[in-house]
Amino acid sequence: MHYDFNSIEKKWQEYWAKNQTFKAENDSEKEKFYVLDMFPYPSGAGLHVGHPLGYIASDIYARYKRHKGFNVLHPMGYDSFGLPAEQYAIQTGQHPADTTRVNIEGGVDKEGNKIEGYRKQLDRMGFSFDWSREVRTSDPKYYKWTQWIFIQLFNSWYNKATDRAEDIESLIAVFEKEGNATVEAVCDEDTPQFSAGEWKAFSEREKQEMLLKYRLTYLAESEVNWCPALKTVLANDEIVNGVSERGGHPVVRKKMTQWSMRITAYAQRLLDGLQKVDWPQPLKDSQTNWIGRSVGAQVTFKLKDSEHEISVFTTRPDTIFGVSFMTLAPEHELVQQITTEAQRAEVEAYVEATAKRSERERMADVKTISGAFTGAYAEHPFTKEAIPVWIGDYVLAGYGTGAVMSVPCGDQRDHDFAKHFNIPIPNIFEGVDISEEAFADKENTVIANSDFLNGLSYKEATKKVIAELEKLGQGQGKVNYRLRDAVFSRQRYWGEPFPVYYDADGLPHMIEEEYLPITLPEVDKYLPTETGEPPLGNATEWAWDTEGKQVVANDKIDHKTVFPLDLNTMPGWAGSSQYFNRYMDPHNEEAIFSKEAIDYWQDVDLYIGGSEHATGHLLYSRFWQKFMFDKGLVPKDEFAKKLINQGMITGTSAFVYRMHSKITVSQKLLGEDLSKADDLYELTRKSMVKTVQLKKNQIFIPKCFFSFHEYKKWKRSNGMPEEQVKQLIEADLVLERIKSYEHLIPEEEKDFFDLDKYSISFSGDALHADVSLVDSSDELDVEAFKKWRPEYRDAEFICQNGKYIVGREVEKMSKSKYNVVNPDAICEEYGADSLRLYEMFLGPLEQSKPWNTAGITGVHGFLKKLWRLYHSGAGGAFEVSDAEPSKESWKTLHKTIKKVEEDIENFSFNTTVSTFMICVNELGAQKCTNRAILEPLAILVSPYAPHIAEELWEKLGHTESISEAPFPKFEEKYLVESSKEYPISFNGKMRFKLEMPLDLSKDEIEARVMAHIKTQEQLQGRTPKKVIVVPGKIVNIVG
RNA sequence: GCUCGAGUGGUGGAAUUGGUAGACACGUUGGACUUAAAAUCCAAUGGCCAUUAUGGCCGUACGGGUUCAAGUCCCGUCUCGAGUACCA
Structure with missing residues (x-):
């Protein structure tokens, strides 16, 4: 019996589905293990072989843990809200819910394209997902709980004294007793101080406005990143190099009233938490950079002849005696007030000029130094000397206080600025030359010319100067973070609606939890309204009836009992910030999850996904988890113990080389000086005799005819001795080339191809050929290529030894490069087990590596050999012996158990596959047919190639699935050598x-x-x- | 610019705390079986030199160093990749 993988795989996929083999129970005596994949956004393009890499790895680990006796939770779902579905809706008018459903479940889209669907594709690869727990972020039953968390955040504030989030009621209680002077809370910078009496005297509106300054999600007018092309705001992590991450559109700064998340309250805990999770160092580094903690001091400079003060943040308070000017961001609020009349025109012109420059321009152009003097002077806190106040666009409004004390001897930017504007550069470092560049080395700093700081190191001086500043009341030590609060509103349709309505004063109110979810309304079109409101402004039924407790038609709005609802939706990361917890109890309608479920499953033990989520999803999720931990909802304040970033699978593109069919014939250029490039064009033009049109126009030549370098390589590989290769000249290549297309030269033009009289030149280009048209030896299937696209129907191929060999290059997998490989096709031809093995065999999980379908024959051959081990009977019939195995076979088995176990624990899946191959090669050579060896071997292989393992297991006489068979126990005694x-x-x-x-x-x-x-x-x-x-x-x- | 990671045959990649470099595959070449192809099996396969076999020399990006011993540790250089970008 041969290895009929297609029917075996179908059989077991049906068996697993029917018997719910991988359904995880929430109450179990077994120890829990939670293996999670970052859930996919279901795009219409479907999966290519790069996508399932992480899923295969996690599935192997999940299956392995089942063999090890764990109760494994291994769920899958869809992050189904998002921009592409909405853009598609705008283009085609189809409801994004419909296209999303088709993308997941399969079907036919409106243009008649057949879509396989994510689910079917995933099922074909034999994953052991517990599909009974599937979630979709766009499902109202799911986003009910996303809205619910939003409400919890709204009703919370951050208490710095207890270092955790608390209920807003406890803050109100404090306000009523003692105002806000003593409260240590994270709040807006501009929060005024008030007493208990003042609080009580506030109107309801004033109270609510005040509370918004404290809530963990708050409505505020803030400067946001507005993307005009996408007509929405973007968070910092959605912008890459000054343009939108999706689509690459420009982004401008704009003031808008938006929901924000006070993630900054958690900055320190997000940083500290990284210490206790086993995540990749690069990922931790990028989160650390993103949070951007810096330790220094806040220093207040008094202004001369003014009641104003300038507050700055500095990491180098020790260099305070080196200050020779101050610089404010052009947007700084004091600029208008402190500029002297004499300087006003210049300052205003500068402010206007910088405002015009886009963020992108400003970032791209960091070399040009610009600024203006305000005419104002600050006073040095210690020397009382006058310090000129400048403005300059190298100071960012959004970081620190938007102002710096400039120390040109210790900071390169300040140094550059001072040099450019001829500002003095006092030196306060012992024995350092600062005439050319600033000295920024903290470690080797010895302070000089600095009064009471002379002779001190960076550390000592910093400590001392902060103490002195505190005495003066002009500064204190401070920790500053780069992390900003996260804007949470999007002006889009396809996202979670806010459970929020607005009263007559424009103040937000939460809808009571029991009326959730507030479902997304129907709209006619998915574009913003004519008045510039977000797409939800098109909805006719989008008002909240506070008495009827339901969403009603807009015309009922009276601002007394019926109010307008929020027109924004939540960003992409809202739904993905809590899904890992929801999987624990996904159908609970009473609560986000039951206490029993969360107490049992606790947290994710292994999380696998791409590194692109480093500062988005993975930071926000940690923030929400910590918030939920504070609220006593979850037992762990980090949601994932271990995380692995799988590498990208790149494509191996195939190239064919097309020669342009117009051949240029020129007069031979004898004795001319060709070295003068300026004349070359003119010379060539003059010497051109004519162009010859060949008889065909799609002519493909071998790569070695394309460049002289390749030609030499080809000659060498064909056995030409090195001395002769060295003597080859361009003319040899031209001759060889002409010979190859001789038959395409029109009879009457043949005379022009005499190299003694003329120069012959051609041009050409490299074109992508579909990788499916190329075999394992890089030979192109010429006939199939001609059929591939109509323009190549009559193409002429210049072959070598009857073959056309394509060029190869590793590139990102993409449709336009014709190098996309579909896993369905691989499953069809080689089987899912081969695909799973091969994806692992390619190389280490974390590394990016190129896909080349040719290599799959190696693992496929291995599976056939494995199958044959169990089929030693006549005519390949199944047969195993109950005899005692040989010593060698025992040794092979136990060597394999040991290595496989070690490798899986270390996530070294590629070496496990090699180990299996060695094992099967050895057992084959030993002619081993013993049940005592082959039975445990089937279990070893089962996490990697589950279908064949199930089939063999059944043939071995078992009636239960192999999935929970105990993992074979390694015994040292079989490996003892003398x-x-x-x-x-x-x-x-x-x-x-x-x-x-x-x-x-x-x-x-x-x-x-x-x-x-x-x-x-x-x-x-x-x-x-x-x-x-x-x-x-x-x-x-x-x- | 800064931070992190990586450079090993024609290709993907192995090599546990420093201890036989190139496991396992792909590809290539030759052979067996076959009318033929596919499939399968066998052999060779880092480079160079030598050959009657035994063999010799060089080799893990480059240049140094530590060591009995270095792909692995240390210093310097180069190249590639990822992240980040005036963060005071």
Whole structure:
């Protein structure tokens, strides 16, 4: 019986679905293990072989853990809200819910394109997902709980004293008792101070406005990143290089009233939490950078002849005596107020000029130094000297206080600025030359010319100066973060609606939890309204009736009991910030999850996904998790213990080389000086005789005819001696080329192809060919290529030895490069087990590596050999023997168990596959047919190739699925050796091997080695200086 | 610019705490079986030199160093990739 993978895989996929083999129970005696994949956005393009890489790895681990006796939670779902579905809706008018459903479940879209659907594609690969727990973020039953968390955030504030989020009621209680003077809370910068009496005197509206300054999600007018092309705001992590991450559209700054998340309250805890999770270092680094903690001091400079003060943040308070000017961001609020009349025109012109420059321009152009003097002077806190106040666009309004104390001797930007505007550069460093560049080395700093700081190091001086500033009341130590609060509103349709309505004063109110979800309304079109409101402004039924407790038609709005609802929707990361917890109890309608479920599953043990989520999803999720931890909803304040970033699978593109069919014939340029490039064009033009049109116009030449370099390589590989290769000249290539297309030259033009009289030149280009048209030896299927696209129907191929060999290059997998490989096709041709094995075999999980379908025959051959081990009967019938296995077979098995177990624990899946191959090769050579070996082997292989393992398991006489069969136990006794083949090396170089018993002492080994004839041959009479013997490892003879 | 990661045959990649470099595959070449192809099996396959076999030399991006011994540790250089970008 041959290995009929198609029917085997179909059979077991149906079996698993029917028997719900992988359904996880929330109450189990077994220890839990939670394996999670970052859920996919279901795009219409479907999956290519790069997508399932992480899913295969996590599935292997999940299956392995089941064999190890764990109760494994391994769910899958869809992050189904998002921009592409909405853009598609705008273009085609189809409801994004419909296209999303088709993308997941399969079907036909409106243009008649058949879509396989994510689910079917995933099922084909034999994943052990518990589909009964599937979630979709766009499902109202799911986003009910996204809205619910939003309400919890709204009703919370951050207490710095207890270092956790607390209910807003407790803040109100404090306000009523003692105002806000004593409260240590994270709040807006501009929050005024008030007493209990003042609080009580506030109107309801004033109270609510005040509370918004404290809530963990708050409505505020803030400067946002507005993307005019997408007609929405974007968060910082959605902008890459100044343009939108999706689509690459420009982004401008704009003031808008938006919901924001006070993630900054958690900055320190988000940083600290990284210490206790096992995540990749690069990922931790990028979160650390994103949070951007810096320690320094806040220093207040008084302004001369003014009641204003300038507050700055600095990490180098020790250099305060080196300050020779101050710089404010052009947008700084004090600029208008402090500018003197004499300077006003210049300052205003500068402010206007910078405002016009886009963020992108400003970032791209960091070299141009610009600024203006305000005419104002600040006063040095210690020397009381006057310090000129400048403005400059190198100071960012959004970081720190938007102002800096400029120390040109210690900061390169300040140095550049000072040089450019001829501002003095006082030196406050002992023995350092700062005439050319600033000295920013903290470690080697010795302060000078600085009054009471002279002679001190960075650390000492910093401590002392902060103490002195505190005495003056002009500063204190401060920790500053780069992290900004996250804008949470999007002006889009396809996202979670806010459970928020607005009263007559425009203040937001939460809808009571029991009326959730507030479902997305129907709209006529998915574009903004004519008045510029977000798409939800098109809805006719989008008002909240506070008495009827339901969404009603807009015309009922009276601002008394019926109010307008929020027109924004939540961003993409809202739904993905809590899904890992929801999987624990996905159908609970009473609560986000039951206490029993969260207490049992706790957190994710293994999380696998792409590194692109480093500062988005993974930071926001940690923030929400910490918030939920504070609220006592979850037992862990980090949601994932271990995280692995799988590498990208790139494509191996195939190239064909097209020669343009117009051949240029020129007069031979004899004696002309071709080195003057300026004349070359003119010369060529003048000497051109004519262009010859060949008889065909799609002519493909081999890569080696394309460039001289390739030509030499080709000659060399065909056995031409190196001396001759060196003598090859361009003319040889031209001649060889002409010979190859001779038959395409029109009869009457043949005379022009005389290289003695004329120069012949051609041009050409490299074109992508579909990788499916190329075989494992890089040979193009010429006939299939001609059928591939109509313009190539009559193409002419210049072959070598009857073959056309394509060029290869590794590129990102994409449709436009024709290098996309579909996993369905691989499953069809080789089976899912082969696909799974091959994806793992390609290389280490975390590394990016190129896909080349050709190599899959290796793992496919392995599966066939594995199958054959169990089918030693007549005509390939299934047959295993109950006889005692040989010693070698036992050894092979246990060696394999040991290595496989170690490798899986280390996520080294590629080496496991090699180990299986070695095992099967050895057992094959041993002609092993013993049940005692083959039964455990099936379990070992089962996480990687589950279908074949199930089939063999059943043939071995089992009636239950293999999925929970106990993992074979490694026993050392089978590996115990009595002797070892020692490598004998001389001066570190291995010369020969010598078999010796392992129980020999060092001296006995040395004696035996020295006595050996080959040792004497190597030494040639010399006496070794030293003999190193490492028992069980190596012998090295020095001398 | 800064931070992090990586450079090993024609290709993907192995090599546990420093201890036989190139496991396992792909590809290539030769052979067996076959009318033929596919499939399968066997052999060779880092480079160079030598050959009657035994062999010798060089080799893990480059240049140094530590060590009995370095792909692995240390210093310097180069190249590539990822992230970040005036963060005071």
